[in-house]
Amino acid sequence: MKDKPNEWVSVSDLMSGVMAVVMLLLVMSVLQKTWSDVRHKQEMEQGASAQRAKVAEMLSNIKASLNGTANEGLVMLDTNAQKITLRDGVFNRGSACIAGQANQAFATIEENVLKFLNEFSAGQVFIEGYTDNLPVLRPVTNFAAFCTVYDDNFTLSAARAREARKFIVGELPPAMARRVIVAGYGDSQPIPGVPPEDARQRRIEVRFVLPTR
Numbered sequence: 001m002k003d004k005p006n007e008w009v010s011v012s013d014l015m016s017g018v019m020a021v022v023m024l025l026l027v028m029s030v031l032q033k034t035w036s037d038v039r040h041k042q043e044m045e046q047g048a049s050a051q052r053a054k055v056a057e058m059l060s061n062i063k064a065s066l067n068g069t070a071n072e073g074l075v076m077l078d079t080n081a082q083k084i085t086l087r088d089g090v091f092n093r094g095s096a097c098i099a100g101q102a103n104q105a106f107a108t109i110e111e112n113v114l115k116f117l118n119e120f121s122a123g124q125v126f127i128e129g130y131t132d133n134l135p136v137l138r139p140v141t142n143f144a145a146f147c148t149v150y151d152d153n154f155t156l157s158a159a160r161a162r163e164a165r166k167f168i169v170g171e172l173p174p175a176m177a178r179r180v181i182v183a184g185y186g187d188s189q190p191i192p193g194v195p196p197e198d199a200r201q202r203r204i205e206v207r208f209v210l211p212t213r
Contacts, residue, residue, distance in 0.1 A: 051210050054119065055082050058112050058208075071105040081207070084109060086164070088202040094140065096148040096159035098167060106167040109206060113168050117176050122211030125180045127165045129157030130203050133187040133196040158184025164204050 056079040066072050076085040090102045098106065113125050131153040139151040148159035161182040169177045190196045191203075 048210070051120070052082065055079075055116070055208050055210065058116060059084065062108055062112050065108050066105060069104060070101055071108075074102055074105050082210070083205050083207040086204040086206070088199045090164075090204060091160055091202075092146075094156075095146040096150075096156065096163045097146060098163055106164070110168045110170045113180065113206075114170075114172065114176075116208055117172070117179055120211055123179065124209045125168075126205075126207040126209060127161045127168065127180065127182045128205045128207065129159075129161035129164075129182075129184040130189060130201060130205070131157045131187050132198060132201040133190070152186065154184055154186035154188075156184075157186045158182065160184070160204060164206075168206070 059077045059079055059082070062084065063075065063077050066075055074087050074089055076087060077083075078085065086102070086105065090099060090105070091097065092099055116123055116125065133153070136150065136152050136156070139149070140146050140156075141149050143149055147163055148156070150156040150159060161184050165180055165182045169180050172180070187196060187201065190201050194200050
């Protein structure tokens with residue numbers, strides 16, 4: 001008598017085949033997502049690199065426009081950090097009043113801040129004030145003469161950043177001007193390798209911050 005075929009063996013083979021197909025589809029899905037993530041990351045990096053290149057070009061244009069002028073020595077660029085440093089001499093000594101000789105530098109920066117904010121709708125500009133570590137010996141209360149009142153380096157640095165912002169913002173629309181932000185750090189963040197009492201510590205930094213996706 002012949003043995004009957006075992007139907008369960010066929011079902012088992014069928015299920016094994018189905019599982020193999022499912023596993024193959026799962027592996028393909030994972031590989032496709034991984035490849036998609038890699039491509040997305042590459043596109044973002046390329047986009048960020050292109051944005052940084054635009055900012056670097058803008059900073060170079062600022063420097064080029066000031067070369068050979070009285071303001072040339074007031075401005076230092078750092079394309080890696082995407083910032084402009086306005087050196088000691090931008091403000092009158094112990095004052096938040098902008099020195100007359102710095103007007104051209106601020107006007108050039110204002111023009112390029114406008115370009116930056118128009119180019120990058122979510123970009124921001126940070127204007128940050130810093131001082132040396134020499135203490136304020138007595139409060140300054142004559143606002144008319146010093147464009148601020150202050151009794152320590154933090155207040156002075158913030159006032160200088162504020163005055164720089166006023167000049168740089170110029171006639172920007174309010175919505176755009178809100179993306180220009182000030183901060184005063186006093187002598188809390190000295191330049192590494194430079195004595196804390198050195199005049200180079202007295203500075204304003206204008207940082208261009210690109211939007212993050």
